[in-house]
Amino acid sequence: MRPGVHVRRAASSDLEDLVDLCLQARAESGAGRQLCAADRGTLHRQLAALASVPDGVVLVATCDGEPAGMVLCRLLRPGMLSDAVVLSLDAVYVAPLHRRRGLGHAMLQAAVEVADAAGAQDVYAAPLPGSRGMQRFLARLGFAPAAAHRVVSTGALQRRLALDVPTVARRPAARGLEDLIERRRRARARVGADEDLARQTGASMSMQVTRAVHRRRPSPSSTTTS
Template sequence: MRPGVHVSAARPEDLDSLVELCLAARAESAVGAQLCTDDAERLRDQLGALLAVPGGLALMGTVDGVPAGMLLARLVGPSLFTDVVSLNLEAVYVVPDARRRGLGHMLLSAATQQADEAGAADVYATPLPGSRGMQRFLARLGFAPAAAHRVVATSALQRRLAHEGAPAAAGRRPSPRGLEDLIARRRQAREGRAASAAGDQATASISMQVNRAVQMRRPSASSTTTW
């Protein structure tokens, strides 16, 4: 443990400090809305629920007695579909002035110890898009890509599903699948016309060869019998 740097499990009296750290992380992130709400009271209730729920983990990091970092996580499993237990890191944050002092490592070390004691086989982290510093930090510690997440607003998804499921209207632009079918039909039509043209050409060639053979077998004028 480095002098002046300390990590411990968050207690109910630490909720206000956790709220401030979460709001600071949200303000620093370019996509803060994906991290947490900006409503301090609501955020306080959510963090309180994390502290109370089985498997919830909240760690507080301090530097010289001042709150300077946090880690929020959940132990997941076993469940109906798996016997495997894993630790899901929801957020890891250290204030800019306290970085490069080992606080982030200490937070993760404490969380990893909790995961080991719970029998968690893996530790998952979901760093926010654009958080290059956290991406590099996790990569140095051995975190590797496990899945790609995509996000869409519920209202936007509902509109898209309704649009895709609606009957084709007059003048509606063909879907990509419709375009593929149209191209395939046109290709078949061209191939059919080409085959027909090739057949006509072959028939004409055969007719010319027959006519030429007939002419070659016709008797010459010197041997013609006059009646």
């Protein structure tokens, strides 16, 4: 850690500075509500709540006494889908004027100490799409891809689900049409087979009748007397 850089747990007196950092991060990323609220009062209450819960961790970094960065994270305890404790990094941000001074390393060092003390086996990070600098920074520290996150607004998802309903409903009808075509094809095949059998049967009967007639005709060499 460079001289003048310090990382510590945030206190109530740091909340306004943290709100400023959150709003800077929001404006820089362009992610809008996906990152944080735009209202200062809402952000203040949310940060205070995160810092007050047992598994919430709010770290603030200062450079020469000025607020320069923050880490917002949570300890996720074992649950229904996981039997391990993990540390989830919800936000890692360094103000532009204080970058390339070792604040990112210092903040992650403090975060990994929190993870180690809690017995967390893994540290997860979800950098915002487009944050190439953070992506490269995390990759250098050994973070590997673990999952792909996608997001959609509730209203957009409702509209898409409503549009997809007719498509789902038509699938049985399409299958029924295929079954109908197959049944007709089989029926035509049976009719053709019956016609072939009838022709063969008729020809056989004709041959039998012809033979019978020939047997009953008188021999040409016989004579008639009166």
